Amino acid sequence: MTPWQIARGLEAAGVLGMNGRNGDYILQCNPRKLYPLVDDKLVTKELAQRAGLATPELYAAFRYSGEIRRARELLDKYENFVVKPANGSRGNGILVIKGRVGDSLRLASHRLMNWDDLRFHMQNTLSGIYSLGGQQDSVIAEYCVEFDRVFETITHLGVPDIRLIAYNGVPVMGMLRLPTSESEGKANLHQGAIGAGIDLASGRTLTAVWRNSVVHQHPDTLAEVSGIQIPHFDRMLEIAAGCNAMTGLGYVGVDLVLDRTKGPLMLELNARPGLNIQIANQAGLAGRLKAVDRVDVGKNSVAERVAFAKEMFGVRAVN
């Protein structure tokens, strides 16, 4: 195909490009001044708690270097916990601690780390090496999610998460992100995780992509990744549908995890969600966003908006 034909094909499939996302959606409905609400995960957490959305329990927050000395004192009582930068992006700077070996901390990647290493990592995080633009950061230590057993066979290391794109209160697209050995436990597609599209109507996974090619099996476990029913998916849609009103951002990426005891937990929000979700779903975003624009969903209840999304963006409706 010529580049021109590809461009027309993409247009016809309603694929959203980077310029289109930035120019038509992010610049238009995400005011810059609201970014701190989602860039700082501590702020997002507070916001979600006030809105009654479940998030992983906060164990400790470190805002100043001096507080880091107390890290062991505050965190040693927790067998498992996650340490992450409040302003991090792309899953960088996240450490998942799973148990101890003697005096050392055991990471989910089976690497060992002592408390000094952890304090240095926190110190670095505070000085901003993981934050956008290198500004002052804070460190969050929180509950380590025990992901639902459904994902056990299709996950390597890390925690699988569910990314939903919500536009004007309507979830428009979703994908299940599965860490692989290549992604080192991270659920980011560009780092080598698998992304599986989700049928919004049923909550079942569709095709999956890995490194820009379509796959059906998890490369590490060889288990089937398509056709998996995600439990509590309706609840996830409801959470996502509430995030636009909660933050004021019209176009937002909602990251959720499914804890085996606590159910869906909102992990973080993203004001500039990536476009790979389109590849995972083998479908374009632009068409769905325009479908939302065509109806006035502003005054409808969350339940109505979720019903609208399931009707419009389920597999049967789309095909």
Place this chain on the structure above:
Amino acid sequence: MRNLHVYILAAALAAIGFGVAAYKYFVIGLPLREKAAVSAWEVESEIRVTANGGPLKLSMFEPDDSREYSVLDKRVAAPEFGISIAPEGANRRLNLTARDAKGPLVARQRFLVRRNTARAPERRQVPPFAQEITLSQTAQTIARTLYVAAHAKSADATTLVSVLLRGLISPARSENVRFLLGDDRSPQKIAMLAAQILRVNGMIARAVHGIDLSKTGVTAEIRTWLEAHVGEHWQAFSVATGESRVPASYFAWWRGDAPFVKVDGGKFERRRVSITRVEETVLRQTLALGKHTGAFLTNYSLYSLPAIQRAVFRVIMTIPIGVFMLVVLRNIVGLRGVGTFMPVLIALSFRETHLLWGLVLFSVALAAGLLVRLYFDHLKLLLVARLGAIVMFVILFLAAVTVLSDKLKFEPGLSVALFPLVILTMTIERVSVIWDESGPAEAIRLAVLSLIIAAFCYLLMAARPVQHIFFAFPEMVLVLMALTLLIGRYTGYRLSELVRFKVLAEPRS
């Protein structure tokens, strides 16, 4: 709505940019090519006289600016004389006087003639000089007859003059013409006679004397042609062909029937006019003419700056093109290097060192810096302290390179002084962060890509034609700005996305 606003703004900016540039090109005559060459002529007129002893008065004409030509650098070399200039009819007469002159004397008149790049308005709309009639009564009667005959064979004033002139030139001259001309059939005589005939019949006309600039040499002939005031302006007629035009290389020196040289109290020996062609760049000429005529846009341009600022702005004015290239690469092509405009800054630093040595130096410094950065990683240093230490390392590294270059007599190494070390440091830091986050392959890929983009930026920004265009026509930046604004509202696909999303474009099975 927002798009419309951007389109209107972009159109306005582009119109202003192109408009000013077009004005400067077409009217002021700033060349698009820096080295575009044009001719100018150095004219020297030398007059030799022998003084009788006693007061000597010698006068000649000084040429003035015309619609086609500007006369600059007028000089008179006549050490024995006092000099004064007085208007005389349509001309300016140069009077050279001496109280007690004896023997042979030489007076030289010298000036530079440039063809106007801009079309200057005609200066004299109405002839300010007296329309003298010198013909006798009989001759006037014949003149009227000739005029009536020419009038009958012509359609308008221009063709009338042509017909009349042809009658005077033609070897088969009528009895009347032969009577009027007498024995002198020189072009001078024909031109003066034609002017007289036209004046008798109420038209305004005069003989024009000048030189043919295309005939360079030491003994240029004086050419004479005819000017008649037709309609609103002066129309030139050749007295060789009678046609209503003279060669463009004809340069008018003085007008009317007066002889070029008048000598009182001495004997005129000879006159010699020499024409030398000198090559000049259009640019130099336009700037000189702009100063001569006081054109606003030339006198308030970047060219009017002192040399040092001019050199600085020659560089600065190329930054927009580099920045624009990055905007295109990012938003249309979808390539990204290390940092937003880092490649432009790297390209600027290449100016000091030139491309090859710049690339080598930058790569070596980057590699060395990365090694140090990776080593510092083990020391668990905080961000700002680590950056500071890397800056210091980079400075020491550059100092060492410079000293070594000096010892080895390696010239390019010495140009390192202004190599922007903060840029280098930030590049090292960014590359090492990418190294940490996305692995060495990605870090090296991005670093190499940045250097390639920087090299292209450098080649573009260091190209003399590009520098000239943006220095001579800074308003072209407005055009670039207009394009940048348009790209800022381009929400179509990037070229890289055609690859990235290609699977989605294929028809569903």
